[in-house]
Amino acid sequence: MRVSEIDMVSPKSVEDCLQLLSVNDRTFRILAGGTDAVVRVKDNVWHPDTWININRLDSLRYIREENDGIHIGPLTTHTDIVHSVLLQKKADVLVAACKEVGAIQMQNMGTLGGNVGTASPAGDTIPALFVLDAKIKLRSHSSERVIPINEFFIGPGKSLQQHKEMITDILISPQAENEIGTFEKLGPRKAQSISIVNVAISLKMGSKSRECLSGRIAFGSVAPTIIRSRKCERMLTLGPLTDVAIQDVAGTAWKEVMPISDVRASADYRRSMASSLLERGLYRLMKRWEDK
Template sequence: MMISDTAVLSPKTVEECLGIIANSDRDFRLIAGGTDAIVRMKEGKWRPEVWVNIKGISELRYIKKAGQQIHLGPLTTHTDIVNSEILKGAAEVLIDAAREVGAAQIQNAGTIGGNIATASPAGDTIPALYVLGAVIELSSADHKRYIPIEEFFIGPGRTVKKDHEMITNIIIQPQDENEISIFQKLGPRKAQSISIVNVAIALSMEKGTNICLGGKIAFGSVGPTIVRAKKCEAMLTIEPLTIDHIQNIAKVAWKEVMPISDIRASAQYRRDMASSLLERGLYRLMKRWDER
């Protein structure tokens, strides 16, 4: 079979796939949902000698509880995430993010593993995985290793994954009863565009109050990789999350992001929108918390 004059191999098991990539002497690239690959090929990029089509490896598509963790297979689609009963209440931020990934067709075809492997700073699910403390399992023919997601990305389109490795599991920490989370995105929805700015927020709250015991904030599309807003996070616990304090936290976000100007938005606009998205997200989280 050929795609764009490139040979395609279609392994049916992880073991078979790892054998192929361990022994290949030709330039290859893994492909799953293909939503990113189609775009890159149209741009004249991603022209390997061989596509290794892993879509048929059914053992890589799952969402399951494992002890105190939740495991997601890399071939889990965005639609799978949105519809998952396991993730409801346990990873709302990831459900929110998956719901924002393009149109229904993209959600049905695109996979969480593909979103991670593409390593776009604008990838919607990646900030959500940051605040859920995700760990990426990388497998090769002879070993496995586990990389915290914050150590996985080293630049736009670049990760620590080696050529002979593939993502075989994504491990997240589910929310406790006193934890709430949300994902916010700025991007013309009608155009199903990639994010101009996005943010994932996860908070641990004191029961019956608006006192935050700790939290994580991760911005996308405002730097070469995802940006953890450490100064904003430190402010979360200083005093109760009132309207005034939320506004003060949002102002600090302007200083934490590192955006560039491009054809979609200026750096100044991205800074302003990062603050606005964080403020809106914190307001919505407090409303959710109050309604519990």
């Protein structure tokens, strides 16, 4: 399909968009930032009857804190997130992930909702959303539902989002003052590539030296969907995160991930890099915490 052959509409409101999606005799695909869509159209993977361009729906672009957590609109760009003072203080792991989403042009155009909607197991922001216990709000013309992110993805490029639904809100749990996070990524080219492996880490620290009260770890590009590293998480609280303890936790990650071999990397290489990225991330977090 050539770009000149694409049929596109631009609704003026969310309600107009939902009305379009409810039409039964056509297939639709929502276009937000368009950074994934260009590639998928070129590869003839996505070929809907009509594209729905929503990038001018400003009501879907926001970052605000409410009683139930921090709400982020699906049209919020990665650059918006990087520059948000609120998220720098209360969701540093997501800010770190957005800094790694391609080149600056991709960060300016790409949206958080688009990254979630594409449902790629290599999506950089998705592991960060996992460790922040995100919830995804979906709306159709006749209904609304909220799905925890750990239930949202069902396979590579697949989620529970139905064709007549659109993402209208992303809710995350804010980090406390004693929580710190980081995001580590391995790609074939710095800052402009799909992840070979990535990992998001968020730790809640105690008052003693290197004392971890709890932690969350999520790996991307090592399984059909993002995975939480539950065994590694349990090990974080067994004692101070000394150098030896960090190496033990990282060694467990090698056994817990379930990668495949493809044109970008072998399964064994991904396992080794998952372990190395986790080790590097934990060392960096300990250094940051000690410097505070």
